[in-house]
Every structure is written in structure tokens, then in C-alpha cells.
Amino acid sequence: MTDKDVPTLYEWAGGTEAFERLTTTFYRTVVKDDLIGPLFAHMDPDHPKYVAMWLSEVFGGPDRYTHERGGYSHMLAHHLGRAISEPQRRRWVNLLMDAADEVGLPDDPEFRAAFAGYIEWGTRLAVHNSQPGATPPPEAPVPHWGWGVAPPYQP
Numbered sequence: 001m002t003d004k005d006v007p008t009l010y011e012w013a014g015g016t017e018a019f020e021r022l023t024t025t026f027y028r029t030v031v032k033d034d035l036i037g038p039l040f041a042h043m044d045p046d047h048p049k050y051v052a053m054w055l056s057e058v059f060g061g062p063d064r065y066t067h068e069r070g071g072y073s074h075m076l077a078h079h080l081g082r083a084i085s086e087p088q089r090r091r092w093v094n095l096l097m098d099a100a101d102e103v104g105l106p107d108d109p110e111f112r113a114a115f116a117g118y119i120e121w122g123t124r125l126a127v128h129n130s131q132p133g134a135t136p137p138p139e140a141p142v143p144h145w146g147w148g149v150a151p152p153y154q155p
């Protein structure tokens with residue numbers, strides 16, 4: 001198998017439509033959640049779409065978040081100063097994984113391992129970057145996440 005034959009995580013997941021399904025379902029439960037709902041009380045109605053755009057770009061889809069939404073620095077600005085706690089981070093992760101099951105994202109071990117790897121990394125960075133006095137790099141590219149050590153199983 002050459003690299004050319006390996007689909008991106010974005011393609012494997014089902015593209016933009018799949019990520020939009022994921023984030024729509026996810027934020028529907030987030031806003032009702034006792035622990036993290038209040039953080040999202042004033043979110044833009046298009047927030048789920050923007051996060052789907054971000055995830056799509058991270059997982060190898062079109063770079064629309066960079067070109068249409070302001071890229072990494074715009075995403076970062078939304079987290080600065082929010083003092084996200086570890087219990088809040090964990091709740092965010094749990095609800096996202098529940099949503100992934102609910103909307104039927106691929107559940108093969110390779111996809112879910114890569115997906116969970118990014119989510120673990122990204123949410124831990126969000127906690128660090130959101131603490132009072134944090135000084136994360138103000139500019140950086142949108143990260144690109146791949147399959148890591150376990151490419152998709154394609155018999």
C-alpha cells in the first residue's frame with residue numbers, strides 16, 4: 001500500500017457532512033450540560049459549523065478554516081482566558097465521543113484511535129491555553145493529524 005492509496009481521516013470519516021453531523025449533535029448536548037453548558041451560553045448559532053470546518057481541516061480536508069475563518073489564531077482567541085478545568089475538558093471529550101457513536105462515525109479501531117488521539121491532544125492544549133496568564137504561540141498553522149502508527153485496515 002502506498003501513501004497515495006491511504007485515505008485521509010477526513011475522507012474515512014465521511015467528509016464535511018459527517019463532521020457537521022457530529023458537531024451539530026455534540027453541541028446540542030453541550031448546551032444542556034450542567035458543567036460545560038454555561039461556557040457556551042452565548043455561542044454563535046454557526047459554532048458547530050465552524051468547529052466542523054476546523055476538524056475537517058485538521059483531518060486532511062479542505063483548508064476552509066484557515067481561509068474563511070481566520071485559522072489557528074482565531075480558534076485560539078476563543079479559548080484564551082476561559083480557565084477550562086480538567087473536569088470540564090473531560091466532559092467535553094465524553095460528550096464528543098458519545099456524539100461520534102450517535103451519528104455513526106466509523107468505529108473501526110484505527111479511525112477511533114487516531115480521532116481520540118487528536119481530541120486528547122487538542123483538549124489538553126485548550127486547557128493549558130485557557131489558563132490565566134498563559135502565553136501560547138499567537139500564530140501557528142492549523143495542525144494536520146494522520147493515522148499515526150495504525151493505518152486503516154483495508155483487506
Ligand code: HEM
Pocket residue numbers: 036039040042043044047050051054055069074075078079082084088089092118119120121122123126127
Ligand atoms: C480538540 C479540542 C477543541 C477544538 C478542536 C476546539 C475548537 C474550537 C473552535 C474552532 C472554536 C472557534 C469557533 C469559531 O470559529 O467561531 C472554539 C471556540 C470555543 N471553544 Fe473550543 N475546541 C476544543 C476544546 C474545547 C474545550 C475542551 C472547551 C471547554 C470545555 C472549549 C470551549 C470553547 C468555547 C467556550 C468557545 C467559544 C464559543 C463561543 O463562540 O461562545 N473548547 N473551539
